Amino acid sequence: MPLVLALALVSWQVGVTGPLLGLDRWVRHWVGEVRDALHSGLLDWLGHLLSDLGSTVPAIPVLLGAGALAAWRSRRAGLRRWWLPLLVAPLAALLIPLLVVPAKDYFARPGPLGQPLAPGSWGWYPSGHTTTACVSYGVGALLLGRTWPLAARRRLYAVTGLLGLAVGLGLIWSVYHWFLDVLAGWCLAALVLWALARWLPREDVRDDARTG
Template sequence: MCDSLSTPVLLAVLLALVSWQVAATGPLLDLDLWVRRSVAHLRDSLHSGALDWLAHLLSDLGSTLPAIPVLLGAGALAAWRSRRAGVRRWWLPLLVAPLAAVLIPLLVVPAKDYFARPGPLEEPLSPGSWGWYPSGHTTTAGVSYGVGALLVGRTLRATARRVLWAATVLLGLGVGVGLIWCVYHWFLDVLAGWCLSALVLWCLARWLPRESAGQLPLAPGRTGADGK
């Protein structure tokens, strides 16, 4: 039990530490300055249009479009596959996906308003605007693609499920790196978004019934590909 709780506890502690430093303008913010300078030096030395294009593409994947439609589509796909397999609560992904979409602004918007942190270009916030902490694009990508992969992955065989989840983790990391590369966010903004996303996914994985591709019952009259 302790081992199963260690990951969320570490994530929560890291998120609390970073949030405290942002609120108090603590010394940890020097890490943001170092990352910004290092990335700027690397970007200028490489001077790669292809890398810049890729970074912008990845950062755009954290927008509400396309992340939320992908999440809702994944919920529909997971429900369809579960129904075909004869799962009793096949409709559950249809409930989870929109709830996850609603949860994202509930997590991000109040925090942005509370911390009111200027962005990496350090321009003052205009009246009525939200701050940069935590990163909404990072959280949107992590929760949307992560929940979608979690729901669909439960309907796949073990190998395909692991590939899907690994690709989703890389995508979530790529969105964050793209935001930093394009100077859209501080590193700690992105780190907080990763922590929030991981906590949501951990809670959802614990709450969902334990059904995977190898455990999904086949509909009456169907047989598996191996005849079993």
């Protein structure tokens, strides 16, 4: 699977300090030149704002709220497993640190500003903010989308995908993470969402169903 291969390749290169890390340095240099040329306070503010969307707050409360709303709408729509979002949402919230923290500890990668790792601290790879944002908002969208008509569901998924992409770009713009850190976060989240989408029972409401 391409996502698994991409994640394995990037992780290998980070682990052995391989030549692919030159891409990180090139992206950091290019972003720095663009940022200096534009000298835009608005873009800097937007980059920080998008980065913050990958924090535990607000991402996890949004995930849990989406799970609760999806369960309520599922019950109103008459879906048999209406309670499933109440189980999936907290499990997804617990899965995020289980995926990210051991990897950060193992790779112990310094950040893009060259900050040394303090004793007992985690590294920058993979990006926890990217993974948290993409998994939290993505799982929430998958759960909620099951209660929406097809056209609205597709729009929800598209907006959620763009949001996850924007959070990663905000982290790169703000020099919070290397590009490969963010790429690994995108890959991890995409694998989780792919697995969940295949596992969730197909009890979607019809386009003409009224779910309130």
